[in-house]
Amino acid sequence: MTRRSTAKARQHDAAPPAPTIPKVPPAQVLPRLAALKTAPIAQLKQQWRELFGKEPPPFSRSYITSRLAYRIQELAYGGLKPETRARLEALGEQLDGGNVVLRRIRADSRPLPGTRLIREHDGVQHVVTVRADDFEYEGRPYRSLSAIARHITGTRWNGWAFFGLRQPGGGA
Incomplete structure (x- = not known):
């Protein structure tokens, strides 16, 4: 194999580049949120791929639209502040003793009272x-x-x- 063909082979074996997540201009937030309500599910799934860089989960339309709405705002205005994330982690540790596995699994699948x-x-x-x-x-x-x-x-x-x-x- 020549040097050129070896380099070409390495290019094909390399993992695909991570998707680029687009920024959302703040002026587009309200129109995009409004459009979520009437968008067909195929379009919502495509937006999911673009905004999250992965395949959408097999959940309900309401779940997908609510997560997309949050993601649009997050990309426009920024996510949770590091202090907020730290506080949430601390509260989680108080509830489960720092066991991350327990944090991800609810004791039962029953909806919360008031639902x-x-x-x-x-x-x-x-x-x-x-x-x-x-x-x-x-x-x-x-x-x-x-x-x-x-x-x-x-x-x-x-x-x-x-x-x-x-x-x-x-x-x-």
């Missing part, structure tokens, strides 16, 4: 409020989301799947 779960079924919007030990639907307490889903549909459902908290047939 409102909204599901449209047969053209009717149903709202469930998560409470500390149960769920509230139409002013009544229910022990499980499955009981609420059964009340709404008249058939047996996995409540977590019915309310979109996990994929049907998948794990928690």
Whole structure:
């Protein structure tokens, strides 16, 4: 192999360069945030690739738009201050004793109390409020989301799947 062909081979073996994340001019922030609401999901995913430099996660449209909105503002105005990051880390260590693995895993996947779960079924919007030990639907307490889903549909459902908290047939 010649010196020239060896150099060419090394170029092909090298990792691709890291994507360049564009800056967002502050004057573009409000129009871009407004456009997120009506953009097709394919366009949102493309923006994700451009603004994060990686593939978008397989999450809901609302998750993707909220993260894009934050990222647009972050690129225009800057992220969290180092002091804020340090304070958040310190609070996390108080809660989990400095165990980073525990910090990334919630003890359970139950939504936090006060969370409102909204599901449209047969053209009717149903709202469930998560409470500390149960769920509230139409002013009544229910022990499980499955009981609420059964009340709404008249058939047996996995409540977590019915309310979109996990994929049907998948794990928690």
